[in-house]
Amino acid sequence: MKAEDARGLNHVFLDQEARNGLRELMLRARQPAVKTKASVRPVTAAVEIHGGGKVERLENLRKQAEGWQAAIQLGTLREKMVFATGNPDAELMLVGEAPGYNEEKEGEPFVGPAGQKLNDILRAMGVRREDVYISNLVKFRPAMPRQTTNNRKPTPEEMAACLPLVMAEISIVQPKCIIAMGGTAAEGLMGLEGTVGSMREKWHDLKGIPTRVTYHPSYLLQSGASNQVKRFLWEDMLAVMERLQMPVSEKQRAFFLPKA
Ligand code: URA
Numbered sequence: 188m189k190a191e192d193a194r195g196l197n198h199v200f201l202d203q204e205a206r207n208g209l210r211e212l213m214l215r216a217r218q219p220a221v222k223t224k225a226s227v228r229p230v231t232a233a234v235e236i237h238g239g240g241k242v243e244r245l246e247n248l249r250k251q252a253e254g255w256q257a258a259i260q261l262g263t264l265r266e267k268m269v270f271a272t273g274n275p276d277a278e279l280m281l282v283g284e285a286p287g288y289n290e291e292k293e294g295e296p297f298v299g300p301a302g303q304k305l306n307d308i309l310r311a312m313g314v315r316r317e318d319v320y321i322s323n324l325v326k327f328r329p330a331m332p333r334q335t336t337n338n339r340k341p342t343p344e345e346m347a348a349c350l351p352l353v354m355a356e357i358s359i360v361q362p363k364c365i366i367a368m369g370g371t372a373a374e375g376l377m378g379l380e381g382t383v384g385s386m387r388e389k390w391h392d393l394k395g396i397p398t399r400v401t402y403h404p405s406y407l408l409q410s411g412a413s414n415q416v417k418r419f420l421w422e423d424m425l426a427v428m429e430r431l432q433m434p435v436s437e438k439q440r441a442f443f444l445p446k447a
Pocket of ligand 1: 283284285286287290295296297298299301302323
């Protein structure tokens with residue numbers, strides 16, 4: 188532009204096409220850099236599984252999770268790592284999304300109100316919390332500005348960062364059946380998209396392990412949760428019980444059915 192300046196020219200003529208192009212560039216520059224699910228690259232950091240029995244291998248994995256750089260370096264998760272709870276020899280593994288306020292405080296998944304609801308569901312199935320293996324896809328509580336007791340859903344990047352850890356847990360525990368609790372867990376574990384309603388009522392394959400998707404227990408705590416949603420979740424549990432060849436009583440079969 189120096190020659191133009193020297194000639195006293197301070198305008199440039201832009202035709203309509205050039206103006207549209209510039210407007211597009213300006214609009215794009217103003218967009219925050221939000222990554223879509225498709226643009227989140229899988230995390231390739233390798234988990235090292237060593238040790239003899241399952242307890243030792245899970246303990247080694249827990250130590251690796253504490254310093255898991257793929258998650259820590261995102262800078263969007265809180266510091267404390269919350270691993271898993273339950274029986275390493277369990278036939279049933281349940282996976283939620285991420286620890287919340289209560290779980291971070293106690294250092295254990297599903298101990299807050301959603302955890303109490305999960306305990307109720309397990310009790311109705313005739314199993315104790317200690318008999319199953321309970322984990323989360325994301326091992327650190329997602330951070331928020333001015334955070335107190337409020338929680339947020341993990342982002343696709345946070346889920347991708349922690350995926351190798353939960354996959355390693357699955358390969359150590361080798362459950363006969365997995366339940367993904369809520370759409371976020373189903374999305375992070377199996378790349379499913381859509382509503383829980385569209386993911387449930389069928390068996391999915393997660394590394395050769397039959398996996399069922401159902402509603403997150405916290406969904407049942409919402410004031411609007413209808414008996415129909417409770418019945419849907421219970422039908423998913425009945426399908427799991429049948430798959431695991433657990434006894435199912437007539438009373439259990441009738442839970443949340445409309446009274447005749
Ligand atoms: N919700 C989850 O998904 N996981 C927990 O551990 C608690 C609440």
